[in-house]
Amino acid sequence: MVATSCAAEGWQVSVAKYKDNKACAISYTFDDGLKEHYTKVGPEFEKRGMRATFFINGNSINQDDAHITDTTRMTWAQLRELSDRGHEISNHGWAHKNFARFPIEEIREDIMKNDSAILACTGKPALTFCYPNNNKKAEGRRISDKGRVGTRTFQRSLGSKSNDKELAKWTQKMIDTRDWGVTMTHGITYGYDNFGRTPQRLWKHLDMVASLKDSIWVGTFYEVAAYTAERRATSLGIARPKENQLLITPTMRLDPTLFIEPLTLVIQGDTPIRKLSAKQDGKKLPVTLTDDGKALVTFNPNGGVIEVKVK
Numbered sequence: 001m002v003a004t005s006c007a008a009e010g011w012q013v014s015v016a017k018y019k020d021n022k023a024c025a026i027s028y029t030f031d032d033g034l035k036e037h038y039t040k041v042g043p044e045f046e047k048r049g050m051r052a053t054f055f056i057n058g059n060s061i062n063q064d065d066a067h068i069t070d071t072t073r074m075t076w077a078q079l080r081e082l083s084d085r086g087h088e089i090s091n092h093g094w095a096h097k098n099f100a101r102f103p104i105e106e107i108r109e110d111i112m113k114n115d116s117a118i119l120a121c122t123g124k125p126a127l128t129f130c131y132p133n134n135n136k137k138a139e140g141r142r143i144s145d146k147g148r149v150g151t152r153t154f155q156r157s158l159g160s161k162s163n164d165k166e167l168a169k170w171t172q173k174m175i176d177t178r179d180w181g182v183t184m185t186h187g188i189t190y191g192y193d194n195f196g197r198t199p200q201r202l203w204k205h206l207d208m209v210a211s212l213k214d215s216i217w218v219g220t221f222y223e224v225a226a227y228t229a230e231r232r233a234t235s236l237g238i239a240r241p242k243e244n245q246l247l248i249t250p251t252m253r254l255d256p257t258l259f260i261e262p263l264t265l266v267i268q269g270d271t272p273i274r275k276l277s278a279k280q281d282g283k284k285l286p287v288t289l290t291d292d293g294k295a296l297v298t299f300n301p302n303g304g305v306i307e308v309k310v311k
């Protein structure tokens with residue numbers, strides 16, 4: 001038994017590097033809760049079947065439509081809507097307090113206050129974190145990183161300086177190197193580092209990425225952070241009790257209350273697989289057969305034995 005791959009008499013079973021065995025992953029993150037993230041970004045992503053991550057600061061979110069104190073920012077109701085539609089709403093500090101500039105007790109309060117507000121608003125805990133001003137002072141991280149699935153420690157800017165050519169090159173690099181790209185955007189037509197009068201540069205980039213959907217997994221920051229961590233922490237036990245049957249036992253060594261992202265199994269035989277079914281915990285699992293004769297099976301790494309039948 002090895003970490004993510006196992007062989008049983010002619011069968012190769014492994015966990016794909018990324019969901020659905022895509023070549024790479026991209027997470028689009030938007031900082032500071034700007035109103036255009038709700039009016040423009042959410043709908044443009046949804047149109048293309050994609051979801052994004054919004055790292056917000058509770059203190060600049062408007063209470064409700066009747067009490068707009070800052071027209072440039074979203075309301076809590078708008079955040080809830082984005083969350084209900086599958087986007088990730090996560091923690092960027094309540095008041096955007098830079099770890100290097102405030103006493104640690106204030107940082108703690110700032111982070112916890114935002115966690116509580118996000119949970120109260122969306123009904124979902126903020127399982128990731130984005131450092132205010134990208135300051136990663138260790139003292140602050142000991143608080144901010146606790147109970148998270150991942151935090152944004154690397155990113156590339158997607159904003160005023162971005163153009164089609166450079167974005168196409170970066171996207172291709174993600175595919176070629178099988179990497180996880182994380183983008184950071186603030187303003188769209190206004191605000192820090194915005195796209196000015198040509199925000200269509202962003203939508204055009206999304207069109208290009210959507211056209212490469214066989215190679216690129218666009219997942220929220222949580223989804224990709226959880227998937228990659230779970231994959232590394234999952235071992236597969238494998239048995240072949242019958243000629244056409246495999247029993248695969250996943251063991252995942254992470255907290256099952258935080259890490260709940262399904263993983264993708266890649267099953268390969270000596271000959272191309274033409275028909276395969278799989279079930280786990282009494283439920284049929286989604287199966288995709290690829291052109292080159294592999295089977296991709298979506299499973300729960302916290303679940304029980306996966307029973308696979310090859311026909």
Ligand SMILES: [Zn+2]
Binds near residue numbers: 031032096133
């Ligand atoms: Zn920020």
